[in-house]
Amino acid sequence: MTELAPSTPVQSTSRLVDVSALTDVIASSSKVPLEQLVKPNSQRYLSDLTTYGLQDLLSEPTILQTQSHHLTSSLTSLTHTSYPTFLSLHQTTNALTTSLTSLSTSLDSLLTSSLPALEESAAGWKDRTESVLKERSKARVVLEQHEKIRDLLEIPILIDTCVRNGYFAEALSLVSHANALAANASSSKKTAPLILSSVLSEVHHSIMQMLLSLLSTLYEPNRKLPALWKAVNFLRKMDVFGPSSPFASAPLHLKSLVTSPETEKLLEPIGDVISSEEQIALAFLVGRESCLKSTLESSGGDISRMTTHGGLDDREKEDLARYLKKFIDLWREGVYDVITQYSSIFLEKSSTTTSHSPAKTYPVAADSPISTTTATREWTHLYTLITTYASRALTTYLIPALSPSLSLLSMSLLPSLLTQLTYCSTAFARVGLDFRGILSTLFSQAVTKIIINEMHTETEKFISRFKIPASVSASSHSRNINGTGKSKWDPLPAKWLITAATVTLPPVPITPATPAAPTFAQSPPHIPPQILASYPPLAEFTNAMLSILNGLRLLAPTSILPTLSRMLDDEVLAKCGQAIDVYVKAFCNDLDGEEDILRSRVNGNTSDEDSDESEKQRRVIMAFGQVYFGILVPFVRRALVEGVYGVKLDASFEHAGELLPTVVMDWQDYVLEQEEESEESGSGDES
Structure with a gap:
């Protein structure tokens, strides 16, 4: 509060030093707080008031009020004009207070923790900077x-x-x-x-x-010689299989290299220890073997599927032949490429090395007459590898594909396959792989199986036509006639064994029935006798046999003639003859029994009509048997031996069957018995 001077110069001479009583009076009589009155400035003003006169004291309120209004106006004006300064001063004061507080805290932290840590770090500076200096030295x-x-x-x-x-x-x-x-x-x-x-x-x-x-x-298919040559040369330069190579362990033994049965088979002829060049050659053969296998996989799968299918029809046989031709072409190209590439890469280089490089011999026994050079030994092993591979490629892929397949084809398809394989073998003969001897065995076995199967089929078909009725027993003469008069033999022999034009007078051979009848000795072996046309079953059977033999003419190995001849005699002609013999005997015995029954029913006599019919049936069926044994059997035998192979079928022929003569002799004995019975019956009728 500002001190105000009295308005008059009159001054009181007395001043109260202790104004506490006056303070209490003013505090009790006014609304001014006591705290304001006890301040030093307030006490000093109250003390000055005691020196004023009455007039000054009376005018003092007005003066104070005037000054108060003046000060209020000045402060208001100052506030309006300088309020930014006040605000800035307030913010600065607050910031200064905060900064001073933070400074005090920081100084405390510096004194209590930072300075001791700094002192400790300074003490261990050398130890810590020594490793850093070393690293910096290394970096430099x-x-x-x-x-x-x-x-x-x-x-x-x-x-x-x-x-x-x-x-x-x-x-x-x-x-x-x-x-x-x-x-x-x-x-x-x-x-x-x-x-x-x-x-x-x-x-x-x-x-x-x-x-x-x-x-x-x-291992990549369709790789040609330049790329393979380049790969092998770099493998040689790398010396990856040599004893000094970091990729190979010493000593190098074959047992450590065998990773599959195929590799083991290739290594069998070489020995125990092989050189780096031999190992590269082995890797080459294994890689190309894998390519060959993948190339043949598709065609080989088709062939395997067809061969496991069993019996094939004509369309499937043609498909199988087409698959075989494709397989043979792929095998020929693949194996021929491997052999020629191997020879160019390994054998030619090895032969050049053998003739120009100095010889280094292996240790040999003192008494050994020959010391083999390293180059010669290596070339021999390399040559052994390719020959082993070629043989294995033949026996692993081609032969297993041909063996089960050829016998499933028809004879008309075999010659083209044999021609293709012959050309293939001729081409391989130039590189030392001539397998024509194996082809002879394969095709001989296949032709034998095909001809035997076809003949067996026709034989079963022919035999199935001579079925004896279930109600007929060949050993019994007690017969029953059907009430309707219909014969149990339906149809009767005269209806199907012979043509209608010759049924009244069946043609029969003039000479006795023998496997080699003299009548046909001079006839052409490829032209069937005309008499066979009168008997449809025999004509059909003859045509079937001739069709089979005509197929055999396309490819007829001479080595299978004994087998085919014995099979034709014992398995075809003899079995068919036995079936005819049984059928004829059963029919004739049944016919004799029926005649006996008829005679007993008509007072011991038979009618002329029945007798003529029985005699006609007997004559037809006996003529049929005689034509089979006397005409068909020798003709078919000559058609095989003389017509196909051009070998004379006479007494000097050594490959006849053992069962056929017995069957023929049984039939001749039966014919003689029938003739004797007929003569006795004729003499009895005359008497």
């Missing part, structure tokens, strides 16, 4: 050798790039450079730097990728 050395290190680190990347793009020679040069750096580092009697070991490890990985790439080339 690396920085100084930056160009050399960068070149060293780029070696694996460059090798990998060269391998992926096929620049194998450049990759091998980089490998040699890396090995030289490693050799220099080891020769300096210092431990090889870790970075060099890491680079060598990456180089080893890249060169392994190169090895896999070269080996995979050997």
Whole structure:
């Protein structure tokens, strides 16, 4: 509060020093708080009031009010004009207060924790900075050798790039450079730097990728000689199978290389230890073998599916023949390529090495007359490998495909396959693989099976026509006549065994029925006797046999003649003869029994009509048997032996069957018995 001077110059001479009583009076009589009155300025003003006169005291309120209004107006004006300054002053004051508080806290933390930690860090500065200085020294050395290190680190990347793009020679040069750096580092009697070991490890990985790439080339189909030659040459340069190679363990024994039965079979003729060149040759053959197998898989699957199917119709036989031709072509191309490629890559190089390189001999016994050179021994082993592979390719793929398939074909399809295989064998003969001897055996067996199956089929078909009725017993003479008069033999022999034009007078052979009747000795073996046309079953059977033999004429191996001749005699003609013999005897015995029954029913006599009918049936069926044994049997035998093979069928022929003569003799005995009975019956009728 501002002190105000009295308006008059009159001054009181007395001043109260202690104005506490006056303060209490004013506080009790006014609304001014006591705290305002006890302040020093208020006390000093109250003390000054005691020196005023009455007039000054009376005018003092007005003066104070006037000054109050004046001050209020000034403050209001100051507030309106300088309020930004007040606000800024307030903010600055608050910020200063906060900063001072934070400064005080920071100073406390500095004194209590930071300064002791700084003092401790300063004490261990040398120990902590020593390792850092060493690292900085190493970094400085690396920085100084930056160009050399960068070149060293780029070696694996460059090798990998060269391998992926096929620049194998450049990759091998980089490998040699890396090995030289490693050799220099080891020769300096210092431990090889870790970075060099890491680079060598990456180089080893890249060169392994190169090895896999070269080996995979050997497994790729349709690869020609230049690509395979390149792959094998780089495998030689890499020396991946040699004793000094990091990829091979020493000593190299075959047992460590055998990974499959196929590889084991290829290695059988070589021995126990093989050279690097022989191992590369083995890898080449295994790779090309895999390509050949994948090439033949499709056609081989079709052939296997057809052969396991069993019996084939004509359309399926043609399909099987087409599959076989395709398989043979693929096998010929694949195996011929492997043999010629192998010979060009390994045998020609080995033969050149044998003739020009100095000989290094293996240790041999002192008493051994011959010491084999290393090159000659290696060439011999390489040649053994390809010959073993060629034989295995023949016995593993071609022969197993042909053996079960040829016998399922028809005879008309075999000659073209034999021609194709003959040309194939002739082509392979130029490279030392002539398998025409195997073809002879294969096709002989196939022709034998086909002819035997076809003859068996026709035989069963022919025999099935001579069925004896179930109500007829060939050993019993007690017969029953059907009430309707219908014969149990339906149809009767005269209805189906002979033509209607010749039923009244059946043609029969003039000479006795023998396997080689003299009547037909001079007749052409390929023209059937005209008499067979009078008997439809025999004509059909003869045509069927001639069709089979005509198919045999297309491909008739001479080695199977004895087998076919015996089979024709015993399995075809003899069985058919037995069926006819049984059928004829059963019919005649049944016919005799019926005549006896008729005679007993008509007082011992039969009618002329019945007798004529029985005699006609007997005459037809006996003539049928005589024509079969006397005409058909010798003709079919001559058609095979003389017509197909051109061998004279006479007494000197050694390959006749054993069962057929017995069957023929049984039939001749029965014919003689029937003739004797007929003569006795005729003499009895005359008497």
